[in-house]
Amino acid sequence: MAKIGLWSDCHNFPSLPLMKLSAYHKSIGDTVEHYIPLNHYDLVYASKVFSFTPDIDDTCIVQADEIRKGGTGYCISVRDGKEVFDSSMDTPLPKAIEHIYPDYDLYPDYKYAVRFLTRGCPRGCGFCVVGGKEGRCSHQVADLSEFWRGQREIKLLDPNLLACKDHEKILVQLAESHARVDFTQGIDIRLTNSDNIALLNRVKTSMIHFAWDNPQEDLTDYFKRFAEFSVVKSQRNKSVYVLTNFNSTIEEDLYRIYTLRDLGYSPYVMIYQKETAPKRIRQLQRWCNCRWIFKSTRRFEEYNTKG
Ligand code: SF4
Incomplete structure (x- = not known):
């Protein structure tokens, strides 16, 4: 022993x-x-x-x-200033252990079930290691029953669930679990459509996350459509990660932040390589992510002059 x-x-x-x-x-x-x-x-x-x-x-x-x-x-x-995944350093778990039912007793304070149902992502965003680590194709790697035994909450770690061809089947399973589901890594707004939004509507969620990372892509219409068809109406419960300090100007960051707010979403600033990020970007993050500041000071330009 x-x-x-x-x-x-x-x-x-x-x-x-x-x-x-x-x-x-x-x-x-x-x-x-x-x-x-x-x-x-x-x-x-x-x-x-x-x-x-x-x-x-x-x-x-x-x-x-x-x-x-x-x-x-x-x-x-x-x-070249970017984080990359070195697969030669990777040590995946043996198959028998990868698919074992996790020992939740190790963390008695956490009452939820947690796992990946799918892995991989076709996008290959320059700041993200998922493609290098898990492959450029989203594929199902587990069934819900493998890690969920009736817990009231499920935290999913999937990088891009909607990119998986089986995502509709998975969403049905999640809806039928009646558990509260947290898509911790977000939903790819570009892959939403009226069918999968209808399925997402059946899944019990308290908060739904998206991302608008690339300022060159205008995702306004996708967010508009989701807001129209989704049953999640509260701004508080629709959070969108806005990546900064990676190939974007502050004006482009602000465009995404203001657009999302106007569409009824809560923007949430993420900073690439935060340790070395300029002070202005950190101020932007404080202004945007601190809900009472963001509510009381509508424009970053005003917050900045006060600061
Ligand atoms: S869409 Fe998300 S998971 Fe996929 S590569 Fe981009 S950041 Fe990574």
């Missing part, structure tokens, strides 16, 4: 790979716990989501016979 320690750089969201590893090791009689510095382990798994967070060895001396590292955070390198 081995003693297994689990470590992750992600502190406000459960680590799905670690939940699967935990389930596997418990199934073969090992003891599993979150990694505690000073304890000694036969094996420690370190999972990293982000490239900019400290590694396990940077935070403490790891006492373990073996450390296995995995996750996107270990596979990102910067080339």
Whole structure:
């Protein structure tokens, strides 16, 4: 019986790979716990989501016979100022573990089911590692029953669910679960149509996320159509990520922000490589994402002069 320690750089969201590893090791009689510095382990798994967070060895001396590292955070390198996914560094889980029912007991404070139903995305956005990591074709990788056993909430991590040819079947399953579904990575507004919006209307959601990342693309008509057909009417519950600091001017950022607000959506500014972003972009983010400031100061130009 081995003693297994689990470590992750992600502190406000459960680590799905670690939940699967935990389930596997418990199934073969090992003891599993979150990694505690000073304890000694036969094996420690370190999972990293982000490239900019400290590694396990940077935070403490790891006492373990073996450390296995995995996750996107270990596979990102910067080339020509852009983050790219280095597949030679990738260490996917073995198939038997990939499809195991996750050990939700590892995170007792989180009551929801969490997983990917599909992986991959055809878009290949220059700032995103999904295409390099998961492939340029969205495909189904799991069935709902694989990770959901009646929890009242489901958090989906799918990068682009609507790009999967089976997305209508998946949306029907989600609707029939009657669970509250959070599409954490957003819905691709360019792939919405009256049919899949009708299916989305049947899925219980409290908040729906989209993205308008590329200022060269005018997505106004897509957002208009979704607003028309969707049952989600409240501005608060329709959030749109607006990528900044990546091939856009501040005027282009503001165009997307103002347009979305006028269409009844809540824009939410994301900053590419935030650590090195100009101060003005950080101000833009504070103005837009802080709801009471955004409500009381309608124009960024006014907020800026006050600042
Ligand atoms: S659409 Fe989303 S998931 Fe797909 S490449 Fe662009 S940012 Fe990544």
